[in-house]
Amino acid sequence: MDCTYRVVGLNLFLAVNIVVIRKYSVDMAARCSSPEKLSVTYKAPEPVGEHFFAESFDRGTLDSWVQSKAKKQDIDEDIAKYDGKWAVEDMKDSKLPGDKGLVLKSRAKHHAISAQLLRPFIFDTKPLIVQYEVNFQQGIDCGGAYVKLLSQTADLNLDEFVDKTPYTIMFGPDKCGEDYKLHFIFRHKNPKTGEYEEKHAKKPDADLRTYYTDKKTHLYTLVVNPDNSFEVLVDQTVVNSGNLLTDMTPPVNPPAEIEDPDDHKPEDWDERPKIQDPDAVKPDDWDEDAPQQIPDEDAVKPDGWLDDEPEYTSDPDAVKPEDWDEDMDGEWEAPQVPNPLCETAPGCGTWQRPMIDNPNYKGKWKAPMIDNPNYQGMWKPRKIPNPAFFEDLHPFRMTPFNAVGLELWSMSSDIFFDNFFITNERHTAERWANDGWGLKKAAEGAAEPGLVKQMMSAADERPWLWAVYVLTVALPAVLLVLFCCSGKVSEAASRSPGSTRWSVLVKTNSVLLVSVAAEKGDLEDSPAEKGDEEEEEEEEEEEEQQRDGEEEDENATKEVRGQ
DSSP: OHHHHHHHHHHHHHHHHHHHHHHHHHHHHHHHTOHHHHOOOOOOOOOOSSEEEEEOOTTSOOTTOEEOOOBOTTSOHHHHBOOOOEEEEEOTTOSSTTOEEEEEOOSSEEEEEEEEEEEEEOOSSSOEEEEEEEEEBTBOSEEEOOEEEEEOOTTOOGGGOOTTSOEEEEEEEEEETTEEEEEEEEEEEOTTTOOEEEEEEOOOSSOOHHHHHSOOOEEEEEEEOTTSEEEEEETTEEEEEEETTTSEESOSSOOSEEEOTTOOOOTTOOOOSEEEOTTOOOOTTOOTTOOSEEEOTTOOOOTTOBTTSOSEEEOTTOOOOTTOOHHHHOSOOOOEEEOGGGSSSSOBSSOOOOEEEOTTOOOSOOOOEEEOTTOOOOOOOOEEEOTTOOOOSOTTSOOOEEEEEEEEEESSOOEEEEEEEEESOHHHHHHHHHHTHHHHHHHHHHHSOOHHHHHHHHHHHSTHHHHHHHHHHHHHHHHHHHHHTTTOOOHHHHHOTTOOHHHHHHHHHHHHHHHHHHHHTOOOOOHHHHHHHHHHHHHHHHHHHHHHHHHHHHHHHHHHHHO
């Protein structure tokens, strides 16, 4: 009995405290989300260390950028112009007032803009690190947000920047439909012919969908090392990596041998591994004309089959339409409906035996297959040395570049770019990222509700979660009480053979949770739940009456024994 009282007392204690906990949670959530405590002040990142390009757009102008005045070649004049609009402005839902970026403003237009580096980047003994930020403010249906590192050439003119302008590397996100891409492409120069060929990195294994749909600012980083290794990172987490020599398509180096284009398969070359046995003879009893199915001769027409009744008959209730013109529409006939006499009969019309598989069916005879004694294998042309073979063991030594550009077409507008940075020092890139993207991340995190507030919001939307929270807190304490009370049986349990400490505890907790939720006004019983509760109350009343009856019988027995 003492154990049960302790359990009930513990649950009542928790019931009282849930109200206090909820009020305390509201106060804590309000303090944790206070803008004064978690506000983030924007400060433009300052490049420190060796770098080739740094742009935060916080001056509010595009003075150092050149918008292309060219026209795209080989397409209609109406859409050939690079007339997409660019602007420098804050993000629409900016958490950092004063933090400006480059915004692609137009949809369904060609955009091209570029800027010169402080000095050309030459691939020598230090890595290349390129990073910038992208925010798809309106989401993205079909379009790109990748950058091009424009090759250093004598005729490079940023005013004429188009899709065919030579680039050294193309890097960044791209999406159309459900195809989510994160490009890393470099143009490799063939040392024998001098021609360039695009080499594409393998597709990342990571799921990229979130970066295009969450409308948050993401940091894209490309690292290419002198040992030919590369890494692609999003938000400073590696999502793709590999080696320029082994993980690009097509491969940097061609095969040393190729198939001889002048070699041809001999006419008598036999590639058949199996042939029909030429010595096989069709058996005399093989009947090729036997049908695959035959009528079942053992079948018997069911009793009551109506041979003279059609399966369908004219609808007796049908009436010819008043506007029916027999000269135009022909002779009117009532529509056919199922014969009502057939509904109660096994069937109507001419009875036919059902078809069954013919046990004597063999089909067309074919000679069995045997191993071909003349089989020579699958023919392949012989290998010859590849006249175009070369071996470039240092593909990292790419064409130098001296400008960065965005040449894009998009069906979505308001794509936000910020904090472009090109360097050959990892620590310099990391510092720039922390001062720029890191500040944005902190501001976005400060604007998001904390754990306490998220739990409260979830419970307000789904009131039953308050019961889960109570059970989560109560369960360890209840288990402790049960452990301490092990071996003891309450007086109520001893009077009822079907009752145990656990059933008493469960009922107590159930009543507690319902009463707490009802007090908070968060729980409304459905008709089914109310019915269940009424049934439980009736069962409890019956059990109580049964116990009272048992006590009366026991008392009567004692009186009889006393006599």
